[in-house]
Amino acid sequence: MKLRLAIVGAGPAGIYAADILLKYERAFDVSIDLFERLPAPYGLVRYGVAPDHPRIKGIINALKDILDTGHIRLFGNVNYGTDITLDDLKKHYHAVIFSTGAMEDANLSLPGIDLPGSYGAADFVSWYDGHPDVPREWPLDAKNIAVVGNGNVALDVARMLVKHPDDLLPTEIPDNVYEGLKKSPVTDVHIFGRRGPMQVKFTPLELRELGELNDVDMVLHDEDFDYDQAAKEAITSNKQLVVIDRIFQSWRQRETGSASRRLHFHFYANPLEVLGNEKVQNFRYERTQPDGAGGVRPTGEIRELDIDALYRAVGYFGSPLDGIPFDERHGIIPNHEGQVLDDHNRVVPGVYATGWIKRGPVGLIGHTKSDAMETIQHLVKDQASWWTPAEPEEDAVTQLLDSRDVNYRDLSGWQRLDDAERALGKERGRERLKVVSREDMLDRSLPGDTS
Missing domain, CATH: 3.50.50.60 (FAD/NAD(P)-binding domain)
Incomplete structure (x- = not known):
């Protein structure tokens, strides 16, 4: 048995959840695909922490190490709800964790x-x-x-x-x-x-x-x-x-x-x-x-x-996700310890949440580890209620995205963009100069780009 898991959101919450599952003592193999609507991962650490906070930015190094193990596939520039839907996830995975944060x-x-x-x-x-x-x-x-x-x-x-x-x-x-x-x-x-x-x-x-x-x-x-x-x-x-x-x-x-x-x-x-x-x-x-x-x-x-x-500056608020229950008052996905709940307070099989979209925008980035552990514990125990995907093969997802002409980027694409930003920074005597426009990010993440 192999668990095919989708994680929507490649910030600290999503990456930590993937890492915890990979290290978790379990009786089955896992295959994890991480979907991110931006061409770059790391979420709040990259786009929510002020640039003059290098100590907090150091968390990126830990997240990078997790992605670089090669055990997690990254699909960047993929928007949940349009490029890939809940029905698509049910067709190709046994479960999904939403870690879309609050922006x-x-x-x-x-x-x-x-x-x-x-x-x-x-x-x-x-x-x-x-x-x-x-x-x-x-x-x-x-x-x-x-x-x-x-x-x-x-x-x-x-x-x-x-x-x-x-x-x-x-x-x-x-x-x-x-x-x-x-x-x-x-x-x-x-x-x-x-x-x-x-x-x-x-x-x-x-x-x-x-x-x-x-x-x-x-x-x-x-x-x-x-x-x-x-x-x-x-x-x-x-x-x-x-x-x-x-x-x-x-x-x-x-x-x-x-x-x-x-x-x-x-x-x-x-x-x-x-x-x-x-x-x-x-x-x-x-x-x-x-x-x-x-x-x-x-x-x-x-x-x-x-x-x-x-x-x-009175706090952040989560955004609703297509086909997923949403608490309009608190800006979160309603859940019990990461198990998503429907309007009648019943557990929704196969659907989980972690991070700020789970608990609200409270706590420091490091708190997402214990938060993700709680969600993963339920995911593992809930094996009997996982989805039964019709096409769980790993290449079925790439074929789906290709058929829709989704201009996605994999981990090697992000690594090329990362190298490009570091090169731009080196020219100025800095560690990195962030590439801003989505078009430029996508161009610099293509194979063979040396600009």
């Missing part, structure tokens, strides 16, 4: 949030990471910018906005992104969080990096650091908060006023409204205060800040 912006329901000059963080991240499906240009004409959110994505967005572009040149930042940021007139970026500095979702590493920015002042307000008893107790019981508090306190001791750019933190600030006539002009928020239990309550004090642009 859309979560909604922030505020009056005026749709004004010109108001942007989603996910779209901005895709732009500065060179995602092939977003425009090459980004409107960077604002001097005063608000970023709403107190997670790592908010910090990434704020850092990329306020950081001097020349300091990004050693990274894999695409040329169009560098040129766009170079023209930005930004002087002040304001980060807003509804709760206090000891309730942030930042990780210490991300926060510390902000304080290392060249020619950027860190601006904090004394009123935000009059800790209540709940905050003090949180610090004593949480090592991460000890470090975060230490970072904030060190910034409060710094002299400010000499830098050309400033990064402001506003805690206890509940967003109320985005104001403007034809574009964003003002941000209105209500001052909150600790409620004694680790949360906050409103004070009735309304404040305003003149701004030229606003970025909402």
